[in-house]
Amino acid sequence: MKAYFYNYLIFLLLVWSCTSQNDKKPGKFTLKGKITGQDSGIIFLSYSPSSSIRINDTAIIKNGAFNFQGSIVEPTLAQIISENEKFSDDLYLEPGVMTLNLTNDRFRDFKMIGSKTQNELIQLNLMLSPINKNISVLNKKRKLITDSILNSQNSSKIIEFEKESKELENQYSRLIKELNNTYLKFIVGNPDSYVSPYYLDILKINGIIPYDSLKLIFYGLHKNIQNSIIGKKIQEEIRKKDNIQKGATVPAFKAIDSNNNTITLSQFKNKNVVIMDFWASWCEGCRAAFPHLKDLYKKYNPQGLEIVAFEYRDINIETWLSARNHDSINMWYNIATIFQNGDTVNKGIIDNYPLPGIPLTVLIGKDGKVIGSWMGYSNQYVDSLDKKLSETFKY
Numbered sequence: 001m002k003a004y005f006y007n008y009l010i011f012l013l014l015v016w017s018c019t020s021q022n023d024k025k026p027g028k029f030t031l032k033g034k035i036t037g038q039d040s041g042i043i044f045l046s047y048s049p050s051s052s053i054r055i056n057d058t059a060i061i062k063n064g065a066f067n068f069q070g071s072i073v074e075p076t077l078a079q080i081i082s083e084n085e086k087f088s089d090d091l092y093l094e095p096g097v098m099t100l101n102l103t104n105d106r107f108r109d110f111k112m113i114g115s116k117t118q119n120e121l122i123q124l125n126l127m128l129s130p131i132n133k134n135i136s137v138l139n140k141k142r143k144l145i146t147d148s149i150l151n152s153q154n155s156s157k158i159i160e161f162e163k164e165s166k167e168l169e170n171q172y173s174r175l176i177k178e179l180n181n182t183y184l185k186f187i188v189g190n191p192d193s194y195v196s197p198y199y200l201d202i203l204k205i206n207g208i209i210p211y212d213s214l215k216l217i218f219y220g221l222h223k224n225i226q227n228s229i230i231g232k233k234i235q236e237e238i239r240k241k242d243n244i245q246k247g248a249t250v251p252a253f254k255a256i257d258s259n260n261n262t263i264t265l266s267q268f269k270n271k272n273v274v275i276m277d278f279w280a281s282w283c284e285g286c287r288a289a290f291p292h293l294k295d296l297y298k299k300y301n302p303q304g305l306e307i308v309a310f311e312y313r314d315i316n317i318e319t320w321l322s323a324r325n326h327d328s329i330n331m332w333y334n335i336a337t338i339f340q341n342g343d344t345v346n347k348g349i350i351d352n353y354p355l356p357g358i359p360l361t362v363l364i365g366k367d368g369k370v371i372g373s374w375m376g377y378s379n380q381y382v383d384s385l386d387k388k389l390s391e392t393f394k395y
Contacts, residue, residue, distance in 0.1 A: 026071040027095025033059070033066045037104035044085075047078035047093060051229050074228055075117035075194040080107065092117035092194070120193045124186045131179050138175065142168050180208050184217075192222040197230040204234065211241060240354040244362050244373040250276075255346040258321065258334040268306060269368050273392055275307045278353065278360040280314040281323035285377035286359040290327050292382055296389060297332060303393050304366070307332035312350060312358055316341045363388055 026049070035043065038061060045057045049072045059066040072093055080100070081088040087107040091100070098114030112118050145168060149161045183203060187196040200217060203209050209217070218226065218234055225231050243251055254264045268274050277293065279286030297307055309332060314320040316339050324334050336345040353360060354375075363371040363385065372388045374381045 024073045026073050028069065028071050029093050029095050030097045031068040031093065031100055032097065033068070033100040033102065035061060035064055035066065035102040035104055039064050041083045043083060044081040045078055046081065047072070047076050048229070049073065049076060051233065075115070076229075077198060080110070082107065090121070091115070092121055094118075117194050120190060120195045123190075124183075124195060124199075127182050127186060128179065131175060131182060135172070135175050135179070138168060138172055142172065184209075187217060188220070191220055192225060194225060194228055196221060197225055197228055197234060201230050201234055204237070214238070237354060240352060243352050244354065244360075244370055246370055246372060248370045249368055250362065250364050250370060251352040253346075253349050253352075255335045255349060258324065258336070261333075263308065263333055263335060265364075265368065268364075268366075270366055272304045272306045273300070273366060273371075273389075274364040275305065276360075276362040276364065277307060277309045278312045278350075278355060278358050279309060280312055280358060281319045282315065283358050287323065287327055289359055289361070289377045289381075290329055294329070294331075296385070300389055300393055305389070305393075309334050310349065311336045312338065312355055314339055317343060317345075361385065363392075365392065 031045070033043070040063075041061045042058050043061055043066050045059065045068045046054070047057075047070075048054050049070070055070065057068055057070065059068050070093075072095060075092050075094045078091055078093050079088050080091055080102070082104070087105060089107045089110060091110070091112055092115050094115045094117055096114060098112060098118075101111045103109055142165070145161055145165045149158055149165065152158050152161065180203060183199045187200050190196050197218075200209075200214070200221075204214055214234075215238055218231075218238065221231070226235065242248060250265060252265050254262065257263050265274075275293070275296075277286075277289075279289075281287070293307060297305060299305075309329060311320045311334070314323075314336075317336065320336060320339070324330065335349070337350045338344045353362075357375050359377055360373070360375055361381070362373045365371050371392060372384065374385065
């Protein structure tokens with residue numbers, strides 16, 4: 001889906017300037033609500049005023065009315081939830097006074113006044129509505145054809161059903177492509193909306209946007225949006241991704257390895273080519289890569305190749321060391337970082353790399369700059385790494 005986004009990038013020439021979030025102060029909000037069909041009981045409001053805090057608030061319904069109050073520093077996505085948690089929907093809170101009108105069994109039909117960002121979300125949903133309707137209809141057809149294939153005993157009919165199923169899958173792929181393009185069109189067309197970074201982050205997580213396009217789109221957003229809670233998250237991920245791009249200088253580190261030796265990146269400079277490998281014992285792809293890494297180590301270590309393997313979020317120290325010994329990877333450097341049980345070793349190392357996706361492999365030249373990087377384990381990864389090493393060592 002990479003090529004579909006470039007049509008919109010021309011709009012990103014706008015340059016914005018605005019006060020950063022660091023200069024913002026929390027603002028009070030009041031959400032005055034009325035719910036039709038329910039005179040009493042309770043209702044919930046859930047939202048995150050910062051990246052590290054989640055508030056789950058409760059309001060009492062009296063004569064069909066309820067009231068929420070709180071503090072936020074920016075327009076914030078929230079969820080309004082019924083007492084039995086059967087009904088809910090998203091809405092955007094903003095500092096100030098807002099009104100909300102609900103029907104007790106149809107939360108999705110709510111009406112809200114006082115939130116500019118909510119109006120922008122409505123605009124996006126209107127753009128998405130016809131596509132989502134087509135997807136809903138298509139999903140019903142897909143289910144029917146799948147049931148027909150499973151229940152049919154006629155081989156010729158099954159062949160016909162399978163052809164129809166393939167066409168439906170193609171239609172579905174086209175609709176998903178259209179859906180993602182619509183999200184992107186909204187983001188590019190609304191660079192000052194707090195809705196934009198939320199969906200840009202989703203597109204990034206789902207691997208829809210190429211890395212270069214993500215940067216171009218993100219830095220075309222209003223400075224205030226770049227410095228929003230989600231914007232700062234994206235900024236940090238871009239910074240980490242920048243650190244492993246070809247030609248980037250890898251951030252220095254100092255760590256104690258499993259043999260209690262001090263290891264620094266600088267000790268390899270001008271002497272060794274280094275493979276940095278992030279892994280965990282529970283990661284099948286990580287451990288599947290070890291036999292090939294051993295072959296590479298045996299082949300190129302006499303010429304100056306070193307491997308530094310970093311544990312990342314293993315269960316605990318014991319499981320990490322057990323896997324290290326079982327897979328016989330003691331010939332290279334093994335360094336722990338952080339474990340699922342909360343133990344942290346060699347603090348700060350993982351702060352500079354785009355994790356938690358593992359295996360992550362980074363090839364570093366003698367000059368300390370990235371030659372290549374790979375996420376995941378595949379034949380393509382093996383072939384690409386082999387080629388880079390062969391070129392590096394002129395083998």
